[in-house]
Amino acid sequence: MTDPSMLLPMVAGYIPAKVLQAIAEFGVPDHLAGGPRTAAELAGLTGTHGPSLTRVLRAAAVFGVVSAEENKYSLTGLGELLRSDVPGSLREFAVLTGGHEAWRSWGELGHSLRTGEPGFDRAFGTGWFDHLDAEPGTAARFARAMAAATALAAPDIVEHCDLTGVGTLADVGGGNGLLLSRLLVAHPELKSVLADSAAGSTGAAEVLREAGVADRCEVVPTDFFTSVPAGADAYLLKSIVHDWPDERAGTILASCRAAMRPDSVLLLVELVLPGPGDPVPNVQAVMSDLNLMVGTGGRERTAAELTALLDGNGFALDEVTPCGQSGFSVLRARPVR
Numbered sequence: 122m123t124d125p126s127m128l129l130p131m132v133a134g135y136i137p138a139k140v141l142q143a144i145a146e147f148g149v150p151d152h153l154a155g156g157p158r159t160a161a162e163l164a165g166l167t168g169t170h171g172p173s174l175t176r177v178l179r180a181a182a183v184f185g186v187v188s189a190e191e192n193k194y195s196l197t198g199l200g201e202l203l204r205s206d207v208p209g210s211l212r213e214f215a216v217l218t219g220g221h222e223a224w225r226s227w228g229e230l231g232h233s234l235r236t237g238e239p240g241f242d243r244a245f246g247t248g249w250f251d252h253l254d255a256e257p258g259t260a261a262r263f264a265r266a267m268a269a270a271t272a273l274a275a276p277d278i279v280e281h282c283d284l285t286g287v288g289t290l291a292d293v294g295g296g297n298g299l300l301l302s303r304l305l306v307a308h309p310e311l312k313s314v315l316a317d318s319a320a321g322s323t324g325a326a327e328v329l330r331e332a333g334v335a336d337r338c339e340v341v342p343t344d345f346f347t348s349v350p351a352g353a354d355a356y357l358l359k360s361i362v363h364d365w366p367d368e369r370a371g372t373i374l375a376s377c378r379a380a381m382r383p384d385s386v387l388l389l390v391e392l393v394l395p396g397p398g399d400p401v402p403n404v405q406a407v408m409s410d411l412n413l414m415v416g417t418g419g420r421e422r423t424a425a426e427l428t429a430l431l432d433g434n435g436f437a438l439d440e441v442t443p444c445g446q447s448g449f450s451v452l453r454a455r456p457v458r
């Protein structure tokens with residue numbers, strides 16, 4: 122017989138996301154970095170209402186990010202990842218995922234379902250990337266959150282992204298350069314261009330400097346709907362075409378095509394949606410697809426849909442290389458016609 126209680130964690134699935142967002146945003150994990158503290162101490166340090174924080178911490182303990190002993194809270198291994206100062210920190214990602222932009226966008230899921238329009242636009246009266254252009258603080262937070270998520274996948278992408286024969290790589294919409302810096306470390310002869318909007322590449326100088334690769338990367342403020350830097354051997358677009366509906370994605374591909382030499386290659390890095398009858402669903406792609414539906418108006422695509430998008434914009438797809446456990450694939454294409 123079906124166990125109805127199995128439905129409850131899903132029905133109330135917003136609670137863990139919101140609890141993690143709140144403790145990350147208020148800096149609770151950072152205040153526990155030096156050792157256990159009471160709820161009253163944490164309330165004083167975070168400027169929160171003690172009895173309410175106690176209740177939130179109790180839930181955080183249920184979700185396994187803190188543990189409680191003798192009235193004091195400590196971080197678990199999972200909770201450590203919500204500190205701001207640890208390698209692989211997911212703090213920014215937790216803050217963004219449960220934050221008010223995502224919250225209000227998902228609140229408009231019904232609107233997206235009825236109209237096909239992004240919930241974000243309905244809630245905020247503007248598009249997500251226009252919102253970021255107008256709010257540098259949010260743009261910087263988004264760049265850090267994206268970089269935190271990309272960092273998880275970066276080792277697999279670096280391993281599976283074949284840059285044989287590539288002397289210059291343009292990372293189009295490369296954000297704060299996290300993935301590009303990893304590729305530059307892995308390929309010591311490689312030179313590069315990071316092409317993103319001024320808001321999107323916030324923090325790139327620091328990321329590239331810390332990785333010791335700043336001398337091999339030029340950061341070029343770019344609007345990829347107009348043009349991208351010309352003449353690179355390869356053009357990398359990770360999680361770019363997925364942000365946009367087909368027509369807008371086609372304009373980005375056209376900008377790349379115009380900048381490419383006939384022998385340049387295009388490398389799309391995307392979560393590929395399962396096709397009909399695909400035996401292994403890519404859960405990450407399915408979830409991300411919904412985030413894009415309510416957020417930017419973009420979509421994840423099946424291999425067939427990506428092939429058609431490339432084909433319709435002057436590219437031929439040569440190869441799809443899955444990148445290990447990351448869920449991403451590298452789609453290698455060349456300009457035709």
Ligand SMILES: C[S@@+](CC[C@H](N)C(=O)[O-])C[C@H]1O[C@@H](n2cnc3c(N)ncnc32)[C@H](O)[C@@H]1O
Pocket residue numbers: 250267268271293294295296297300316317318320321322343344345346358359360361364
């Ligand atoms: C989903 S993020 C991907 C970032 C990075 N490639 C990654 O995967 O970590 C999309 C990127 O597209 C950039 N972007 C959005 N509109 C742009 C535009 N018109 N021109 C250039 N970059 C843009 C954003 O600033 C952001 O860095």
